Amino acid sequence: MKALENKVAIITGAGSGMGKAMALLFAAEGAKVVVSDINTDRVNEVVKEITEKGLTAKGITTNIAIEHDVRNLFTLAMLTYGSVDVLVNNAGVMDDFTPAAEVTDELWNRVMGVNINGPFYACRLALQQMLKQGKGVIVNISSIGGLQGARAGAAYTASKHALVGLTKNIGYIYGTKGIRCNAIAPGAVNTNIMEGASFNKFGAERINPGLGTNLRMAEPNEIAELALFLASDKASNINGTVVTADGGWTSF
């Protein structure tokens, strides 16, 4: 039997990078995947790639920072497939390494909107459904920037730390209800996340020494394999924690 046979899996930010790798892998492992991303072209491409293989996926354009969009995402999942067994909160944005003194309200709200408000909206709806089902799994994609102080700018660092806290709280509080919630903290992964980035000079200078201790870039599929494991029943005793996947970077 495949790892996610007949499970319904919502993946946010599934149009690119790790989310796309997860969508393809989860579908190959038997999941009915709801491919969600703010970029409609990317959504359509990923759904096409999955369905052309005879596997199952449905796409929807979602801005995860808008609660109404997140509601539509869950409504689509329920109307199409009738359950939500797995939620992966993967969509996220960087912050140009902007140090706190220079963070505008616009930047703060944008990063918080995507990286923590969105995952919260999705967790809330997922939990409401999973409580009815008596089971479900949530995987939140944090970052080593959610564990350490200077892997990104102030807003990204704060948002990813908050996501770790949300993960631990949900994992413990709902651990008696058949629900597990974990986070992954990737290191540097070869994706499109730096697309269009313009780095803050002071922030980048301060972060730079830490970048030099990174051992290697990971490929998106390496993180997708971990997400698959956490989403599957094989990880039945892993709950309320953060699994670091950084090739050893934070062991320095």
Ligand SMILES: NC(=O)c1ccc[n+]([C@@H]2O[C@H](COP(=O)([O-])OP(=O)(O)OC[C@H]3O[C@@H](n4cnc5c(N)ncnc54)[C@H](O)[C@@H]3O)[C@@H](O)[C@H]2O)c1
């Ligand atoms: N790439 C890295 O080195 C790295 C390291 C640690 C953590 N992460 C985290 O991994 C996750 C995935 O990032 P990635 O590296 O695969 O990046 P990516 O840019 O390749 O993919 C992210 C996807 O999220 C989508 N997205 C952006 N804003 C959105 C919104 N408001 N609503 C819905 N979708 C939105 C984008 O369109 C994109 O398709 C992010 O949460 C990121 O913070 C990345």
